[in-house]
Amino acid sequence: MNVRRVNSLMAVIMVASVAAGCSAAYLSAGGNALFALGAAVAPALAAGTIEPSILVVAALASSAATGGLSSLSLPFVQISLGGVVTGVLACTSALSLAVHRKRVTRSLLRSFAPFLLFVGWSLVRAVGTPAPIDAIKDVGLFAAPVLIGLAAGVAAKRKASLRRSLGSLVWGVSAVPVLGVLGGIGLGFVQLTPLGLRGPFGTRTLALFLLVVLCVSLSWSRFERRCPVKSAWLVWTGLTVGVLVATLSRTALVTSVALASVALVQPRRLSQWVLAAVLVALLVLALLQVPEFRARFFFADGGELVDLLNPEKVNTMGRAYLWPIVLRSALESPLIGNGTGSARALVSSVSSLDHPHNDYLRVLHDLGIVGLGLLLLGWGGRVRHHWLSWLSTGRRDIRVARLHMAACLSGIGLTVSFVTDNTLVYTFVTTPVFVLFAVADSWSQGGSDR
Numbered sequence: 001m002n003v004r005r006v007n008s009l010m011a012v013i014m015v016a017s018v019a020a021g022c023s024a025a026y027l028s029a030g031g032n033a034l035f036a037l038g039a040a041v042a043p044a045l046a047a048g049t050i051e052p053s054i055l056v057v058a059a060l061a062s063s064a065a066t067g068g069l070s071s072l073s074l075p076f077v078q079i080s081l082g083g084v085v086t087g088v089l090a091c092t093s094a095l096s097l098a099v100h101r102k103r104v105t106r107s108l109l110r111s112f113a114p115f116l117l118f119v120g121w122s123l124v125r126a127v128g129t130p131a132p133i134d135a136i137k138d139v140g141l142f143a144a145p146v147l148i149g150l151a152a153g154v155a156a157k158r159k160a161s162l163r164r165s166l167g168s169l170v171w172g173v174s175a176v177p178v179l180g181v182l183g184g185i186g187l188g189f190v191q192l193t194p195l196g197l198r199g200p201f202g203t204r205t206l207a208l209f210l211l212v213v214l215c216v217s218l219s220w221s222r223f224e225r226r227c228p229v230k231s232a233w234l235v236w237t238g239l240t241v242g243v244l245v246a247t248l249s250r251t252a253l254v255t256s257v258a259l260a261s262v263a264l265v266q267p268r269r270l271s272q273w274v275l276a277a278v279l280v281a282l283l284v285l286a287l288l289q290v291p292e293f294r295a296r297f298f299f300a301d302g303g304e305l306v307d308l309l310n311p312e313k314v315n316t317m318g319r320a321y322l323w324p325i326v327l328r329s330a331l332e333s334p335l336i337g338n339g340t341g342s343a344r345a346l347v348s349s350v351s352s353l354d355h356p357h358n359d360y361l362r363v364l365h366d367l368g369i370v371g372l373g374l375l376l377l378g379w380g381g382r383v384r385h386h387w388l389s390w391l392s393t394g395r396r397d398i399r400v401a402r403l404h405m406a407a408c409l410s411g412i413g414l415t416v417s418f419v420t421d422n423t424l425v426y427t428f429v430t431t432p433v434f435v436l437f438a439v440a441d442s443w444s445q446g447g448s449d450r
Contacts, residue, residue: 052096053155056435059089059148060169063209063428064176083137086144086427093147100154108153111385111441114378115146121371126340134341134354138366141425149434156442170406170432170439171216175236177209181243196248207249208417208429213240214256215409216436218263222405223398251420257283258416259409268391319357319420322347326356330365337368355425359418375424382437383411389444403440410436 062085097104109116119142126135181197184190190199197203217240221233244256261279329338329346343365344354356362364372386408393401410433417423424430 052151055092055096056152056155059431060173063431064173087140090140090144090147093151096151103154112150114374118374118378119143119146121367122340125337125367129339129341131341131345134344138341141427144427145430145434148431149438152435153438156439170435178240178243197246203247204249207247207252208423210244211252211413212410212432216406219402219406223402251417255413255416259413322356326361326365335368336370337366340366342366355422357420359422359424379415383408400443403443407436407440
């Protein structure tokens with residue numbers, strides 16, 4: 001029997017069953033919806049358990065929705081379709097890793113150890129938390145991308161062709177939202193407004209996902225030697241930047257400018273870092289000359305550039321109000337935190353939001369200094385590892401170098417976005433990044449097939 005054909009068939013079954021189950025649950029009610037969801041998701045669990053690569057394909061396919069599933073809630077429980085899909089993927093990942101535990105190497109576990117410890121600590125602090133439902137949500141959102149990343153590592157270590165296809169798949173999935181937005185503008189169901197793009201997606205979530213798209217585009221274009229292909233990549237990078245600018249997301253725009261500067265300068269010495277910083281400042285100041293973008297930074301009176309020095313005139317979108325409240329509460333139990341999910345409950349009690357718009361502050365409040373240390377160790381260690389690998393392999397193997405570059409830039413982009421957003425719980429953003437981590441490492445350890 002053709003193994004590749006069987007695996008392809010199982011991949012189709014998995015993606016189709018998840019989609020069918022979510023659709024049936026959304027359209028039905030009560031027990032019928034639960035039955036439909038369970039019956040349709042069962043083949044997905046079986047297929048993903050048989051082969052980890054199928055699970056990774058399904059996870060990346062769901063990421064391409066860029067949060068669109070999160071805007072649809074099931075009628076019988078307070079959970080979104082995105083939450084259901086995340087839960088299914090997390091459970092399937094755990095089952096798949098258990099079945100294929102002999103293929104989980106020590107090096108793979110070591111590389112993901114800080115993230116696994118972080119998930120474990122969030123699970124421990126979920127016991128006795130004042131917000132148990134929110135705790136379950138957060139643990140699942142923390143665990144899913146890590147487990148999928150491990151599954152990608154297991155799948156990618158098998159052979160070079162699989163490593164290559166997973167790397168290409170990350171790019172293919174990341175391209176879907178850009179093509180969707182461009183097509184939507186042409187067809188009229190996506191509009192350009194003074195507040196940014198408007199369509200069947202969350203503008204901020206789209207902007208954060210586009211950071212991953214930009215990181216992949218910058219990496220592939222930098223290491224492409226064939227002139228026509230390099231030109232095509234540069235055009236694609238320009239389209240990505242254009243869509244990102246149209247979202248008018250401040251965090252994503254400033255972060256993308258920083259990422260582009262790092263990719264362009266590739267700083268190794270202090271003088272080069274200073275040059276990159278100056279380039280970031282100049283590009284941000286240039287963006288602030290655009291009236292629509294300036295209006296996002298300041299209140300209704302418009303503001304001038306000098307007003308950046310006056311916090312009272314900068315529009316923080318509620319952050320200046322929420323951050324002191326969450327910080328005061330965090331300092332009541334600074335070492336171990338107030339319990340997983342407690343930041344959601346606190347913010348919900350004083351505003352219409354359920355997050356403090358700062359993942360570092362959220363983790364400090366919920367998991368204390370212990371959890372924040374594990375978070376910094378995990379992401380900081382990953383950025384450093386892929387940065388060094390990018391620099392060391394750049395001249396020897398461009399295929400490996402561009403994957404490490406994409407992983408490094410994605411890690412930088414997400415750690416910066418944690419300051420003003422809740423990217424940590426956007427699994428459709430974090431999942432492709434963890435897959436990039438795993439695939440880049442597998443190339444380094446397995447070597448190139450050329």
